[in-house]
Amino acid sequence: MESPFGLSASARSLLRERIAEASRRLHGPVLAGVTVPVPAELDLSAAVLAARRGDDRFFCFEQPDRDGFALAGLGSAAVVSASGPLRFAEVAEQCRRWGDRTVLGDAVAEPAPFGPVWVGGFAFADEGGGSPEWRSLAPAQLVMPEVALARRGDAARMAVTAAVVPGEDADEVLERVQSRLAELRPVSMPLLDPNPVEAARVASAAPAEHFASAVTRAVERIRAGELTKVVLAREVRVHAPDAIDPAPVYDGLRAGFPACFCYLVGTPELTFLGASPELLARREGQRVQTVALAGTRRRSADPSVDSHLGEQLMHSPKDREEQAIVTRRITRTLEPVSVWVTAAEEPVLVKVLNVQHLATPIRAQLAEPLPAVQVASMLHPTPAVGGEPRDRALPLIPALEGLDRGWYAGPVGWTDLFEDGEFCVALRCALLRGNVAHLYAGEGIVVDSDPAQELEANEAKLQALLPLLT
Numbered sequence: 001m002e003s004p005f006g007l008s009a010s011a012r013s014l015l016r017e018r019i020a021e022a023s024r025r026l027h028g029p030v031l032a033g034v035t036v037p038v039p040a041e042l043d044l045s046a047a048v049l050a051a052r053r054g055d056d057r058f059f060c061f062e063q064p065d066r067d068g069f070a071l072a073g074l075g076s077a078a079v080v081s082a083s084g085p086l087r088f089a090e091v092a093e094q095c096r097r098w099g100d101r102t103v104l105g106d107a108v109a110e111p112a113p114f115g116p117v118w119v120g121g122f123a124f125a126d127e128g129g130g131s132p133e134w135r136s137l138a139p140a141q142l143v144m145p146e147v148a149l150a151r152r153g154d155a156a157r158m159a160v161t162a163a164v165v166p167g168e169d170a171d172e173v174l175e176r177v178q179s180r181l182a183e184l185r186p187v188s189m190p191l192l193d194p195n196p197v198e199a200a201r202v203a204s205a206a207p208a209e210h211f212a213s214a215v216t217r218a219v220e221r222i223r224a225g226e227l228t229k230v231v232l233a234r235e236v237r238v239h240a241p242d243a244i245d246p247a248p249v250y251d252g253l254r255a256g257f258p259a260c261f262c263y264l265v266g267t268p269e270l271t272f273l274g275a276s277p278e279l280l281a282r283r284e285g286q287r288v289q290t291v292a293l294a295g296t297r298r299r300s301a302d303p304s305v306d307s308h309l310g311e312q313l314m315h316s317p318k319d320r321e322e323q324a325i326v327t328r329r330i331t332r333t334l335e336p337v338s339v340w341v342t343a344a345e346e347p348v349l350v351k352v353l354n355v356q357h358l359a360t361p362i363r364a365q366l367a368e369p370l371p372a373v374q375v376a377s378m379l380h381p382t383p384a385v386g387g388e389p390r391d392r393a394l395p396l397i398p399a400l401e402g403l404d405r406g407w408y409a410g411p412v413g414w415t416d417l418f419e420d421g422e423f424c425v426a427l428r429c430a431l432l433r434g435n436v437a438h439l440y441a442g443e444g445i446v447v448d449s450d451p452a453q454e455l456e457a458n459e460a461k462l463q464a465l466l467p468l469l470t
Contacts, residue, residue, distance in 0.1 A: 003181070003182070003184070003185060004038055004039050004042060004186060005038065005047070005147075005158060005181050005184035005185070006181060006182075007034070007036060007160070007178070007181065008036070011034050011036050012174065012178075014034050014105070015032070015033070015034040015160065015162075015174060015177065016170050016171070016174050018032040018033065018034065018103040018104065018105065019032045019103075019162060019164055019168075019170040019173045019174060020170040021103045022103045022164035023164050023165070023166060023167055023168045023169070023170055023173075024166075025101070025166060026166060027101070027166070028101070028164065028165045028166045029078075029101070029163040029164055029165045030101045030102065030103060030163070030164050030165075030166075031077055031078060031098060031101060031102040031103070031104075031116070031144065031161050031162070031163060031164070032102070032103040032104070032161070032162050032164050032173075033077075033102070033103075033104050033116055033159060033160055033161035033162065034104075034105075034159075034160055035114060035115050035116075035157050035158065035159045035160075036157065036158050036160075037155070037156065037157055037158075038149065038156045038157065038158045039156065040068075040151050040153070040154050040155055040156040042149075042156065042186055043186070043187065043188060043189065044070045044071075044072040044149040044150070044151055044156070045060040045062060045070060045072045045189075045250065045254075045264070046187050046188055046189045046247070046251075047072070047149065047184050047185065047186065047187060048060065048072040048073065048074045048147075048149065048184075049189070049246070049247040049250070049264075050185070050187045050247070051074060051183040051184045051185070052074060052266065053075075053183075054268060055268050056074065056075055056076075056266070056268065057073075057075065057076045057079070057143050057145075057266060057267050057268075058072075058073060058074050058075075058145075058264075058266040059071075059072065059073040059074075059119040059120065059143065059145065059264065059265055059266065060072045060073075060250060060262070060263065060264040060273075061119065061261065061262070061263050061264075061412075061413060061414060062254050062261075062262045062263075063258075063259070063260065063261050063262070064254055064258035064259075064262070065258045065259045067152060067153045068151055068152070068153060069151065069152055070149075070150065070151040071113050071117065071119070071148070071149070071150045071151075071414055072148070072149045072150075073117070073119045073143065073145030073147065073148045073149075074145055074146060074147045074148075074149075074180075074184075075145055075146030075147060075180060076143045076144065076145065076146065077144045077145065077146050077161040077162060077163045078098055078143070078144040078163055079141065079142070079143050079144075080094035080095055080098070080118070080141070080142050080143075081138035081139075081140060081141040081142075082094070082138070082139070082140040083126065083127055083138060083139040083140065084126050084127065084139070085126050087122065087126060087139050087140035088122065088140060088373055088374065088376065088377030088380075089374070089377070090140070091122075091140045091141075091142055091373060092371050092373040092374055092419075095118050095142060095373070095415065095419075096419075098144065099417050102116070102417070104116065104417075111152070112284070112416045112418070112420045112421070113148075113150045113152075113414055113416055113421075114150050114152075114155075114157040114159070115148075115157070115159050115416060115417065116144060116148065116159050116161050116416070116417055117144075117145075117148050117150070117159070117414045117415065117416045117417075117421075118142040118143065118144055118414060118415050118416070118421075119142065119143055119145060119148070119265075119413075119414045120141045120142040120143050120265060120412070120414075121141070121142075121263075121265060121407055121410055121411055121412035121413065121423070121426065122139065122140045122141075122376075122380070122407070122410045122411045122412075123137070123138075123139040123140070123405070123406055123407050123410045124381060124385070124405040124406070124407070124408060124409045124410045125139070125394075125398075125405065126139060127139055128404065128405055128406055128407070128410065129404065129406040129407060130404060131404040131406070133270070133406070133431060133433055133436075133438060134270075134404065134406035134407070134431065135269065136267040136268070136269045136270060137265070137267065137270070137272065137406065137407055142415070144161055145159075145161065146160070146161055146162065146177070146180055147159070147160055147161075147180060147181065147184065148161070160177055160181070162176065162177050189247050189248060189250075189251035190245060190247050190248050190251075191248055192248040192249070192252060192468065196241070198241035199241075199470070200238050200239060200240045200241070200469060200470045201238070201239040202236060202237070202238050202239075202466065202470060203236070203237050203239070204234070204235070204236050204237075205234075205235035205236065205237055205403060205438075206234075206235070206402060206403075208455060210402070211232070211234045211451075211454075211455060211458065212451035212452070212454075212455055213451075214232050214400040214401065214402075215232060215443070215445055215449055215451040215454050215455075216451050217400060218230050218232060218396070218400055218445040218449070219445060219447065219449050219451075221396065222445070222446060222447045223447055226392055227387060227388065227389060227392045227393050227396070228325060228387075228388045228389070228446065228447070229322060229325050229383055229387050229388045229393065229444055229445065229446050230386075230387035230393045230396055230397065230400070230444075230445050231383075231384070231385050231386055231387055231393075231397070231409075231442045231443065231444050231445065232397070232400055232401055232442060232443055232445055232454075233397075233401055233403065233405060233408060233409065233440055233441065233442035233443075234401075234440070234441060234442070234458050234462075235403050235438055235439065235440055236438075236439045236462055236466075237436060237437065237438055237439070238430075238436070238437040238439065238466070238469045238470060239435065239436055240435045240436070240437070240469065241435065242435055243434050243435050244432045244434075244435060244436075244437055244469065246264060246266065246271040246273055246432055248468075249273060249430075249432070249465075249468045249469065250262065250264050250273050252468040253273065253274070253275040253464075253465070253468070254275070256275070256353045256464075257275035257277075257352050257353055257428075257464065259277070259350075259352060260275040260276055260277050260352055260428075261275070261276045261277075261278075261279070261412075261413075261424035262274075262275045263275075263276065263412045263413075263424065263426065265407070265412060269433065270431060270432060270433045271431075271432040271433075272406075272407050272412075272426070272429065272430075272431050272432075273429065273430060273432070274426055274427060274428045274429025274430060274464075274465070275352075275428050275464060276412075276424045276425055276426060276427040276428060276429075277293060277350055277352055277357060277359075277427070277428075278291060278293045278384065278424060278425040278427055279291045279422065279423075279424055279425075280376055280379055280380060280382070280411050280413075280423045280424055280425045281372060281375040281376045281379055281411075281422065281423050282372075282421075282422035282423075283366075283369075283370070283371070283372040283375050283419070283420055283421060283422070284420050285369060285420065286365055286366040286367075286368070286369045287363070287364075287365060287366070288334065288338070288363065288364040288365075288366055288375055289361070289362070289363055290330055290334075290362045290363075290364075290379060291359050291360065291361050291362060292323060292326040292327040292330050292343070292347075292359065292360040292362060292382070292384065293323075293326065293350070293357050293358070293359045293384050293425075294319070294322045294323040294325070294326045294357070294358060294383070294384045294444055295313055295316065295319030295320070295322055295323050295347075295357055295358035295444075296313075296319075296355050296356070296357055296443075296457045296460070296461065297309045297310065297312060297313040297355065297356050297457075298354065298355055298356075298456075298457070298460040299351065299352075299353065299354055299355060299356055306351075306356075309356065310349045310351070310356055313349065313356060313357075313358060314347075314349065314358070317448070318446060318448040318449070319358055320347070320358070321446060322444045322446050323347050323358040323359075323360065325383050325388050325446075326360075326382055326383045326384045327343055327347075327360045327362070329382060329383050329388060329390075330343075330362055330379060330382060331343055331362065333378050333379060334362070334364045334378070334379075337366060337367055337368070337370060337378070338364040338365055338366055338367060339364075339365040339366070339367050340364065340365050341362065341363070341364040342362070342363050342364070343360050343361070343362045344360050344361050344362075346360075347359055347360045348360075348361075352464075353464070354460060354461075354463045354464055355457075355460050355461060355464075369419070371415065371419035372413075372415045372419055372420055372421030372422065372423065373415055373419070373421070373423075376411045376413075376423040380410070380411050380425075381394070381409060381410075382425070383444070384425070384444065385409035385425055385427070385442060386409075405440065406431065407426055407429075407431075408426055408427075408429055408431075408440035408442075409425060409426060409427065409440075409442065410425075410426050411423035411424070411425065411426070412424055412425075412426045427441070427442075427461075428441065428461060428464040428465065429465070430465050430469065437465075437469050439462055439465050439466065439469075441458050441461035441462050441464075442458070442461075443457055443458050
């Protein structure tokens with residue numbers, strides 16, 4: 001039976017023409033590609049995860065409740081990376097230079113994210129991810145996949161991209177592409193083992209008392225007037241008996257959190273994945289969407305208790321103020337570059353599988369079409385993951401936390417050749433490396449924060465991933 005991931009004779013001919021044109025360029029490498037339809041009912045992420053080679057980079061990004069949105073990338077035709085305070089701008093410029101070295105014909109005249117896309121993300125800090133477990137993810141890193149599969153509603157596309165050096169034989173490059181596509185096939189995700197022979201072991205990277213003490217010290221600084229909010233994170237490690245397969249874990253996340261951004265960034269050494277309720281920035285032309293998210297309560301299986309917990313959250317002065325801090329900062333940040341910015345007058349409850357949050361949707365019309373990466377740079381880190389004021393909160397975070405956040409709470413997502421795109425905040429996440437999973441979750445600390453309650457809320461957030469790994 002013919003593979004749904006194969007190229008038709010006309011698509012192969014078109015791709016060969018573009019490869020040949022790319023090989024005639026004097027300065028390279030040059031990207032050449034073609035975009036073709038694929039059946040929308042395919043599990044795009046499963047196909048990518050099943051076909052990945054040992055030396056591959058790979059990527060998945062889904063929000064199932066948003067009309068079945070899915071984006072999955074396999075291999076790397078090009079990689080851009082940067083570090084330091086200008087890392088967002090440097091990565092955006094590198095992507096732009098690659099865009100000037102592409103041979104794609106009309107293939108990019110598709111709605112985003114159909115066509116070639118850059119996928120990846122950014123560490124929380126300018127030099128974040130320096131510790132050994134994060135190695136192979138730069139502080140800023142975007143990848144142009146060799147194969148990008150995307151679905152919106154009942155339409156799906158496959159964008160095939162090859163890097164071509166000057167003078168390279170077009171038939172050899174085409175053969176390389178064909179070999180890659182031959183490894184893709186329609187598959188389902190593997191299942192989690194319901195009865196593992198040996199149980200996983202869970203341990204905090206630091207005692208729970210360390211987190212409670214950090215909260216106490218943060219509250220002291222806030223009461224002294226040094227700042228109004230700081231977010232503190234905690235790391236918990238799961239030691240499994242065998243290497244952890246990211247595919248069933250990711251499948252569990254998208255099944256349990258279909259309203260969230262379910263993301264997965266993979267390298268040969270590691271996989272970083274999670275399910276985030278927080279959109280950092282979505283840019284479509286000159287329109288921008290974001291959300292101010294702050295304040296947390298657990299969920300309950302009892303509808304009346306769950307509703308009561310939500311009402312508590314909606315009427316909590318501490319949580320409402322924490323939420324307002326985030327809304328004000330985002331609005332202030334967007335106003336200088338926008339024609340208008342509007343935020344909902346009242347926050348709404350966002351309920352996911354295990355917790356519920358306060359959220360305020362925010363929209364803006366940009367005065368100039370800034371790249372999605374630049375919009376993400378302006379908003380990151382919001383007070384929902386950093387603090388307020390930013391210049392006082394950010395230096396305090398590593399001092400109190402005592403951990404390398406790496407990509408936790410950084411932007412993860414995609415951008416296309418028109419510089420549209422979207423990035424979520426990497427929350428409710430785990431870094432998988434061999435048989436060890438590093439889980440991260442944070443809490444917003446304000447003047448009324450109670451260490452015991454913050455620890456309880458943190459444990460609730462960790463329940464997004466712990467059941468899938470233990």
